[in-house]
């Protein structure tokens with residue numbers, strides 16, 4: 001039987017490319033994000049190219065009622081979600097005390113609360129069916145504190161810690177949880193996060209979202225718990241556990257400083 005995957009943040013970047021990878025692999029889709037026209041375009045593209053059914057529902061996932069609305073939509077359409085991809089997320093560049101509180105609060109609600117709520121809603125059905133996969137998009141930011149993006153790094157630390165613990169809890173039910181940790185990747189993220197001023201964006205050539213999505217999909221299918229994309233990122237993530245914390249934090253700040 002064809003599987004169905006729910007992808008949040010499917011209107012651009014990594015989420016959009018994950019939708020393409022899933023469709024190529026014959027997986028039906030439920031897509032969500034705020035920009036309805038983009039979701040509609042993607043539905044047309046994927047249904048034209050592949051033998052898959054694509055549903056979409058435009059939602060602002062930072063709103064507290066949205067996860068339940070998404071779950072109700074799937075129930076109403078009789079869509080069993082075999083694969084949940086919690087990908088939607090935003091960042092915000094700058095000093096914490098100068099950043100706009102509204103955006104900081106939205107980031108916390110989107111990156112952590114909606115991801116956790118969606119997992120809480122869809123997981124019991126997976127456990128009951130004794131089958132399911134969850135992939136939460138974390139980041140290489142999950143492994144250390146990040147001055148000049150302090151809240152973003154902290155939200156991604158949460159995503160990693162939550163995913164690893166949950167993977168342990170649900171393994172006995174044949175449900176896997178993968179934390180995908182991309183490094184800086186070409187997408188709309190840098191613009192949304194006002195990162196054009198950061199040195200980080202010019203530091204290294206960035207992989208594109210399609211490459212990261214393909215890597216994440218493979219890692220998820222293989223049931224990998226923590227999937228760090230890229231060799232250098234893997235080395236850095238490992239190194240964080242034994243390097244002095246103060247030095248690491250100061251170095252991240254230097255890398256993130258304005259150009």
Ligand SMILES: NC(=O)c1ccc[n+]([C@@H]2O[C@H](COP(=O)([O-])OP(=O)(O)OC[C@H]3O[C@@H](n4cnc5c(N)ncnc54)[C@H](OP(=O)(O)O)[C@@H]3O)[C@@H](O)[C@H]2O)c1
Nearest residue numbers: 009011012013014033034035061089139184185187188189
């Ligand atoms: N790009 C990077 O360098 C990088 C590195 C590590 C991790 N990540 C993580 O990768 C994930 C995907 O980011 P990306 O790089 O693909 O960035 P992106 O191109 O900006 O995509 C973000 C997606 O999230 C959706 N979104 C934003 N706010 C939303 C809201 N309030 N409600 C519902 N959907 C919302 C956006 O859709 P709408 O605007 O249409 O709502 C869009 O589809 C994020 O969790 C990000 O933290 C990115």
